[in-house]
Amino acid sequence: MSSLLPSTASRAPDTTTTGLRRSLKRLDITAMAIAAVISFDTVGQIATGGGEAVTWTAALALLFLVPYALLFAETGAAFPQEGGPYVWVRLALGRSAAALTTLFYWVTNPIWLGGSLVFLAAQTWDGFVFHLGSGTVADYTFKLLFVWTAILTAVVSLRRGKWITTIGAAMKVLTIALFTLTAVLYGLEHGFQGLADTHFTPSTAGFLALVPILLFAYVGFEAPNAAGEEMHDPQRDVPAALGRSATVAVCCYLLPVLALLAVVPARQVTGIGGFMEGARLVFGIYGPAAGPLLTLTAVMFVFALLTQGSAWMIVSDRMQAMAAADGGSFSRSLGAFHPRLGTPVRTNLLSGIVATVFMLAAMQLAGGDAGAVFAVVLTVAVTTLLLSYLIIVPSLVLLRLRRPDVIRPYRVPFGHRGFLTCAALVYAWILLGSWCALFPGTLESLAGLPYTFDTTWGVSRTTFETFTLGTVAALLLVGTAGLRVARREGGEAQADR
Template sequence: MSDLFRKKAVAYDDAEFGMKRVLSALDLTLLGIGAIIGTGIFVLTGHAAATQSGPAVVLSFLVAGVACAFAALSYSELAASVGGSGSAYGYSYAAFGELIAWIIAWDLILEYGVSVAAVANGWSGYFNNALTAMGIGLPEQFTKGPFAEGGGGIVNLPAIIVILILMVLLIIGVKETARINAAAVAIKLLAVAIFVGVAIFNVHPANWSPFLPFGWFGHDGAGKPIGVLAGASLVFFAYVGFDAVSTAVEEAREPQRDVPVGILSALGFCTTIYVIVSALMTGIVPYTSLNVSSPASEALLLIGHDTAAGLVATGVIFGLTTVMLVLYYGLTRIITSVSRDGLLPPYFSAVNERTRTPVRTTVLTGVVMAIMAGFIPLGILAELVNIGTLVAFVLVCGGVIMLRRSHPDLPRPFKTPGGILTPVLGVLSCGALIVFLPWETHLRFILWLAAGLIIYFTYSIKHSRLASTST
């Protein structure tokens, strides 16, 4: 084993940082489902169908799912062989060294933090709709921030409150959080089942014609990418959940077996659900009517099933809650791992003696995300998430390729099927989806990475744990 692997192993075995191994393969699978089934079905499906893919949004989900499958297999191999709670950060550290690892860590912090704030912003709308139906809706000035489109309010109060509640849950302990997540996932899947059960008897095949109204790839009059591949780049956000599973390596009972099972089971199950729901959604109403914030319940309302629409909307509230919970969990574990290696101050790696959770990091990130969700509009929050996810996946696939060459004798309890071809296809497919994103997204992402490099060369490189152990 190389010095790099040895030093990383020492860091992960340090008693000061130890976490409880309490999560089973089922817990990990449910964590993945909790993060994956949410925004994709309840928000992005309608938007992607109406503006980019039409009924062929089914193909967009399949394309994104295939790209994710290559990445998921690579994640599984690295999770079983390298370990650590830093997800793509830890794997990039082992494969490429500290600088690339820091870049991907900075990328993941953006990806997870913005995702939680963005979902909280959307959750607030569904929640206030439910309050309004009960006659106790909040005034508009307390449901959107000052910079919202169509006139700003004062603060998005529900978005702030839900993040603070999740913060308390994560402080209590990961096993308790997993139990709550499992219950919420059950409610969410029940809502999906209600939608499927009603929609399957109301499909009108004429709504699927034309199936490819925008083709595979093109541009609209404003130069914005459209088509199946552009739709795949958009709905890719819906698959970020399996990445969160890999952050739980140090809290899994048998990580070399349970983490690959959790990742692949969650991805396979959720891709199937996405394809079924998107096909039914575009089959019961014209795809042009789905560009709304709640397409699943809106589609049921349009065909006269008000009660089912209400039940589905209730499931959305629970569904988006589990998305936030799992992504928030993943963010704290990534920051903790980065801090262990000295790339962030040691404040972030402290674990509470009683709960064995990173309380300081949980509180600080929760406050920051609550402020973002309360004052920044959803559209601004969501812009950078997909490119960050795709870059992380490309580096993970590249990490498998690199470690196969540099450490051929490294124990690999799980190996990607298809040999080196699988991670190569992962790099190509995820890289292609990056290309289909708007150029403004690339520019903003580059600016974020530039800020990260400034932090690295002014603080991280001087305090790196790896550097201190080599001197």
């Protein structure tokens, strides 16, 4: 596989990755993608869009997810090196662009873990398992344990860690199936009351509000490629695994959102509590067993959230570690893979620190209003991830045009024309989603639509932009510093020779 890389794009010395073992088969890759991409924290947030959320979820599955899956299936099979998107951007645009892109891609995940994931997990545990309170010692303890458990599952060897994400993926699908089936049974017994107030007709306002979160829900199927050299047969397994996991993901978004809206009036659905509050309602059909069954579902829900964070830590930390090991960002020592575990332990620990700091900062946002914190921090994660795709997608196109010699076991239909059409469509969606996430309400104003920022987000625009634009600005500064450190270290290495 390394023969696909030109000599000018060689990786870091082999000593950084000597612990790698081929342990991922097709089922493992599929499960890892499902564990990472199906986001419980976005199900409720999508459902807040009402009936048209179902319409737009289906529309973007066709108009965004399909071309997106085709692009990354071809590229992932053709360039299966460890580091995934980092390698792709580096081959197309150089080490500096790859390092900055990887920073945005990677940092999304500790921000997400320390933000919306941990807040949703704590809210669920507090409401359905054991009372934690808000801002209490128990609340802080739970959140710290959640963050560092996710990090530690990324530290263990992939041979063992993959089973954690596989179980998480199975539990996630099982929880969604149980909720959907129960909602149908509830509706048959009590009537589908939510449908009376639900309108599926799409609107411009709904479209602009939902686009960023739907794109965030659908991207990430290329994530397992970050462990490309730990796959048994990536050139065959990546396209098949991506197709299967994408199909499962569409069902796991459409079905629970539709079921939730069918039994709960859209105006009562909240982003942070939507799924479990809907479960509380429909589980009433089980009589005396409802309480214990709801508690069990809540535990499964939190475990699925935990493995979701773990899956992303496993893949994104590998990307960031490869950027460091390759001399692209900060010190090469940050990219060292543990010789026995085969994991980038130093980068894993750095992710834990970032997630903890972000969690503590988010606790102070909006005076501790969990709902407002959840929505704003989720948007920060959406923003940083979507911005990375603004560089990744053009890199795929450049690789297609400049590297026709590379063997491509899977190809997008209709050759270059099909590939470029898919890339243009995906890029247009990402560009729109990035703008809507960074500057919500601006396109609504241009379209003459009413938009009250404080009511929509629960915080002022100043607070919102401080978190979103401030995070982007801070990342650019950190990325620039990382490039300088890497160049200085590289220059010193050359001088030593």
